Amino acid sequence: MQPSQRQLDNEAIAAISRLTAGDLSAAEFAEIEQRLLADDAFRQAYVEQVDLETEIEHQLKGIPADWPTPPQTPRYVWIGALALAASLLMMATMLGVTLMRDQPIAAGPPQLEYVEAQLRGLRAVAVVTQIEGELTASDESIQVGSRIKPGSLRIGGGALQLEFLSGVAIRLSGPSELHLLTPDSATLIQGSAAAIVPPDAGNFTLNGPVSAIAASPSEFVYSTTGPETAQIDVFQGEVMTSLLGENGDTLLNELVKTDQSARFGGKAIEVADSSFAAADRIRVLPIDDASLSVTDQYAAAIIADQPLIYWRFGPNEQQGDLVRNVMSDRYAGLIRSDDDSVKVERGSLHFQPSKRSRYFKLNEPIAGLNADDFTIEMWVRPTRMHWATILGLLPVGQMEMEKELHLAVLEYANHTNLVHRPATMRFLYRYPSTSYAGGMNVFSAESCTPGLWHHLVAVKSKEGISLYLNGKLRQVFDRLTIKDEEAYTAVLGQLDTIRPDRQFDGQMDEIAIYPHALSPEQVEVHYQTMTGDSPR
Structure with missing residues (x-):
């Protein structure tokens, strides 16, 4: 007669309890290990109970360590039988892999x-x-x-x-x-x-x-x-x-x-x-400031698709705190930083954390940007995983003096207050921009690795919002036929111009804002022109 699920659960709980208490002899340990290898139902119950213990331990800020192998296992590894590592390393052992080794790493x-x-x-x-x-x-x-x-x-x-x-x-x-x-x-x-x-x-x-x-x-x-x-x-x-x-x-x-x-x-x-x-000192090395290798063909492809703004951060495109827009004499970028935490260096825009408010923004607003479709395109390279604002579109007329409203936000999303995979890109669109809560969200299909350059494109169209990371598309569909003639400005590197919150740590380059929606084909051409790779 097969044991009931409740009996299996109780036997699994008893095994875990005795293991974490250190009450098992080497023979009893081997017996449990053999049952885990041979009994699928018991193994499933054991894993489920370990997962439950893991969640409890995580909520209580427990300290897990590694799966023990008696009798030679160090005491601090025995203590680690608490939940998580027990499930992780036992599963590996069932595949014939020995993770805990007593011998030194071979020369x-x-x-x-x-x-x-x-x-x-x-x-x-x-x-x-x-x-x-x-x-x-x-x-x-x-x-x-x-x-x-x-x-x-x-x-x-x-x-x-x-x-x-x-x-x-x-x-x-x-x-x-x-x-x-x-x-x-x-x-x-x-x-x-x-x-x-x-x-x-x-x-x-x-x-x-x-x-x-x-x-x-x-x-x-x-x-x-x-x-x-x-x-x-x-x-x-x-x-x-x-x-x-x-x-x-x-x-x-x-x-x-x-x-x-x-x-x-x-x-x-x-x-x-x-x-x-x-x-x-043996020290963690900082991510180096590698510049983006931009070809003339890439710049030509961007210009051919007629952005309203194209900031390239070349050696001849900065005058004081202003960065020239290569598409016209209007819409220059303005550096706001009194501690050198935002600067143009080696052909890209660099951001470092600061206790003060610092950012890069448009020197004049764009009227009617949200009246129709628009696209934001750039290359971005974070130096570490963090929750940071890359670019925000803010209405010129604000309601409060201590914080500002947003129409749209591009973020590097890691450990945010939303549900998503770690270290992804987020595109938030919120209209009307009269609230600090809610809005449409789309997250990138993949995570964004620190130290690597990533191609980022956000599109708002009549059909909804789209986000491309390295050519891979995610979309949220909705009817967005809007009559909005308000003027909006762009702020890059932190949440808004007032609060020094969600500061971006890394580099940006080849930033373009279009008064229309780029097609998937255009985005793919831009990505392939720079990398030679197809996202598909």
């Missing part, structure tokens, strides 16, 4: 190996932004721009840099092994990991022999050579280090501040002041 030619946890429904938690050294990948799944799901990442040499979807940047220096868990947590098994936690990332946990939790902007390096040794060097900010007991509770903790190091030798965490020589 020889530097290798890059990624093993994805085989559990349906998992979403990417990080993106590869840089690879250095002659790393030979075991497959083609790891390259700059690759989206990485939970799993094990090992490098035998060189360096690899990731950006988690929370915005945290991690740089692995080989030989190293890192287990990716969630957008805001990972476990360092061996080697060194440098981390930068930006202001808007929230809490980030890097597990190891001790747990390092960064709850504020910080920069630090975590190094470990085994289950009983670790060192954490804090260059900026604060990192809370915690030694956890068998039940997951904190036994002792120490706050490590700027220019301090924490050393763990098995029983205690010792914190001391340190002097870090710049040459000795």
Whole structure:
């Protein structure tokens, strides 16, 4: 007689509870593992219960780590049997993949190996932004721009840099092994990991022999050579280090501040002041300011489709704070920044975060832009994952002094208050623009990788709104026959001209605004002319 679903659920809950409490012997552990391999119904119940525990743990800000392999598994990995890693790494084990290795990473030619946890429904938690050294990948799944799901990442040499979807940047220096868990947590098994936690990332946990939790902007390096040794060097900010007991509770903790190091030798965490020589630091590298390589053929294709505005940011197109519109003597762009956080450099428009309001905008409004169709086209290159306004169309007449209304907004959408995949592009259209809430939204079909140039086109037409990212189209259909003769201005780089909110961090180039809708064929021609690739 087959057990009922309730019985299966109860048996799965009991197994998980005993595992996380550390009550299983090696023989009992092996018995559960064998049942997971052989019994499909029990395995499904186990995975569902682990997923439920995972969600609860996430809501409670738990600290997951890796799946244990008794009896040699380090204590901090046993604690990690809590929910998420249990499901992730057990599923990989069922495919015959061993993610937890006791032996050191083999010497020889530097290798890059990624093993994805085989559990349906998992979403990417990080993106590869840089690879250095002659790393030979075991497959083609790891390259700059690759989206990485939970799993094990090992490098035998060189360096690899990731950006988690929370915005945290991690740089692995080989030989190293890192287990990716969630957008805001990972476990360092061996080697060194440098981390930068930006202001808007929230809490980030890097597990190891001790747990390092960064709850504020910080920069630090975590190094470990085994289950009983670790060192954490804090260059900026604060990192809370915690030694956890068998039940997951904190036994002792120490706050490590700027220019301090924490050393763990098995029983205690010792914190001391340190002097870090710049040459000795293992640091996350910033995304370089690579210029967009624009051909004369691309510029000719844009001009042939008759935009009203075309800003190119060439060496002869800036006069003081004004950037010339190559289509006419009107509609110049104006830089508003008193701390050099917005500037034209090497042929593109650069934005950096600032505590002050700073932006780039039209020097005169466009009358009747929303009376008919319009298109916004540009190339954009974010330097990190964040929620940022790329361009907004604002009515000239505003109702309040402390914030401004929008007709349309183009955004880099990451961790917003809406439901969407991480790090996508968003096109919001709102008419009449008399409210700060609601509107039509369309999100890009793919995510936008930091450090890469992306072709972005937003179209408003009588049939609805469309958004192209690198030639791939998403649409929302609606009847938009509007009689609107209002004048609108364009503001780029932050939410509006008043609030220094949602500031864009990165570069923009080849910005065009058309008083008509570009066709799919025209958009494809523009993209192919620049890249030589077809989006289809």
